[in-house]
Amino acid sequence: MPAPETDAREDRRRQEERWRRRRSLERQLHDGAALRISSLALRLGVLENGSVDPDDGARHRDIAALQDEVAAALEELRAVASQIYPPLLHEAGLGPALRELVTARQRDVVLDVAADRAEPAVEGAVYFALADCLEASGAPLAVRIRREPGTVEGGDIVVVVIEGADPALGPAVLDEAGPLGGTVDVEGAPGSAGTITARFPCA
Template structure:
């Protein structure tokens, strides 16, 4: 196995572990905290209501913090619904001025995660409106398929964080001369 393909395999394994960690948080601690919130609401009213309300507020805050951490590991919407819904939610949550068009087929978690977090970095740093297109480009064989991301209106200085996510998967990033367009290619295999 070549060093490059071994590196891609290790990178994909790290993404798989991130997905597993997010699922453990979601299916374990988050469910337990949600259950506690319900049980607090059903407590005998012998306890002062303000104490129960305060505990419910603390439990709700802990649950929100846990969800925020899980989303930074691997967003559950990305895992469940794919890049389109996850990116649209990200744009809304960040209040970013961006139009998102996704026609890409579902890809493995490493690819979708890399695309998502690359675009999260771009949205965080972008100064103006963006148009983001994500599509699947078919290769001669399924293992040669590529997810192509085109970011229009982007400062070329935003290319390095995109490359940081694409390169470990064997991907590339190009910036069009004289244009504010970044194109990234994320191999699916």
């Protein structure tokens, strides 16, 4: 059994990693879309106060370039927003959202996701637990997600089985399952292809 100080160091490391990811999102907004929009405001001011004839070709080219910049800024904002809570997760559920994630990251993952929906907190926790596994694992994965009956006193449970994952990723999954009262079991030795089984209680 790990010593208390070992557990405390691991908890601190995991919390620091969570804050690192949040800080990364802030930087993406500041260094990407925010700078683009600031630049757009300046360039629009120049156009508004310029003395060039409205029908001049240079002005039309400037406006077209600004439209391209607006489109690029919107794409950057959507990319960051999807890391906060993907729109497709809300609209269509875990299956479609995870398939989009796997495709976007070009990962070798076999998904078997039941169509049953759960509340947003559970679906979000499952989604980001798997997103963390995809980011940290380069091995092929097989993911199975099912909603199963819970105990008499409790509600249903969303059970997530991740085969081929490094068992060392168990704590990252627990970061998402734990706040909901969930549990994580791992099989295999760290650094090898094992199995992570996570249970996310529904309300």
